[in-house]
Amino acid sequence: MFLRLAYFQLIYVLIPIFILAILYRFKFYKSPVYKYPAIRIFLGSNFIRSNSFKKILFFLRVVTLVGLLFLIMRPQWVDERSKVNVEGVDIVLAIDVSGSMRLIDDLSERKPRIEVAKTEAIRFVEKRPNDPIGVVMFGAEVISRCPLTLDKTVLKEIIGNIQLGDIDYQGTWLGTGLATAINRLRNSKSKTKIIILLTDGSPTPERIAPDVAVEMAKQFNIKIYTIGIGNENGCFENNPLFGLQRFPECALNVQLLKDIAQKTGGKFFRAGNSKEMRLAYDTIDSLEKTKIESELFHNYYEAFLTFIWIILGLLGIEFLLRFLVWRGL
Known part of the structure; x- marks a missing residue:
């Protein structure tokens, strides 16, 4: 004090x-x-x-x-560091903010992927009051947007304020994003440490390859749950000049996300709309809990x-x- x-x-x-x-x-x-x-x-x-x-x-x-x-x-x-004993899991949300996250998967909602990702991430945070959660954003660069914290009011505000263009969005540095999330968890004393990776594309040339990041996660005993965003039947873009345009294929690298999850003890989910993404989060929400001492800043x-x-x-x-x-x- x-x-x-x-x-x-x-x-x-x-x-x-x-x-x-x-x-x-x-x-x-x-x-x-x-x-x-x-x-x-x-x-x-x-x-x-x-x-x-x-x-x-x-x-x-x-x-x-x-x-x-x-x-x-x-x-x-x-009161800079109020220590409280809680039952929880250390979690980092690694969110893709590349340009393709502006696309729309479900015409009944007409919400861009980034908005669906933000809404469901906030709902997940609200369901985990005792879990320290952090946020990492990645596009053609990576930023650790929020360290592990129990202050869910600040955390939800940070997630809600994420916008495409906050960082360079012309790329998908998936491996570097994972490595940054791993760095946030490597000193954690929690028995259970997980990363929830949300992406809608394939990695572009970057500093750290995804397979290197996977080996780092295994070294620190970190599970990676992957959520692939994108409708298998194609997606849409709301163009201000030409209106709604359809793209028949989705660039999502499903096999890579499955491998990342399988090698780290996690699980892969496919989310073509908000309901499927919510189901993915609800499944992750059933993880075992461990008693830890965390810090509220x-x-x-x-x-x-x-x-x-x-x-x-x-x-x-x-x-x-x-x-x-x-x-x-």
Whole structure:
């Protein structure tokens, strides 16, 4: 648990203002001068405060001002790593975001493959509240979009925001995508580690071949479940100029996906529409569970109330000293 400032950038504005205020107070501000004909009477009655009292009151006012500036920057307590014991499986979703994922398989839905993949992936995440899940995207390049996390709110938002074009989509680096997903799982302490690979095509020339990635998965005891997206009867593209166009063949490399799954102890699924993809996820959802200790990152708790009471306390002390204890000029 530590403290952070949500609007820390404001410090570059607030500190100069504070310094200017202090300079004005010491360089240009002049304390009022009172002239009384019977000054000796006031001196004898202890009605005139000493300079030491004034310095204490000034110090309290400065500390209060610094506290208010601190509150403007929105202090928050951060519980960076809250460890919780859960029953779960470490899972990485490796999602194909190549250009062909814009195609449509089911005319009754008319949803692009990427939208079907996102919808069913989010539904799967909702069914696995105790499983750390991460996301890897691959096209003609690869990016680890989200590390293993139990924060399903953030995870669903990340999946829902995936768009074709987030990375170069003119290719399918399937082997490199798998290797990146494996890298996310290699240090996992879970007894069961799986990758769910969703793709609709065949690998294009890349840095790491699929068979090399398969050997890496076997080395780290990682199962790979493959879901081939594409209708066996062909697919469609919604062209903005020519309307709906049909493509008779699907470029899906079924045999490769079957081999990847078989060699790593997983299973291959063919998904020509959202129902078939949902069935694939439901089957994977029946995996055995293992007891692990996982980490939930970045819980934020507002610290405003804690510090506002401190500031109000300082103001109260100054009020009591100024008007009740050290009354006078």
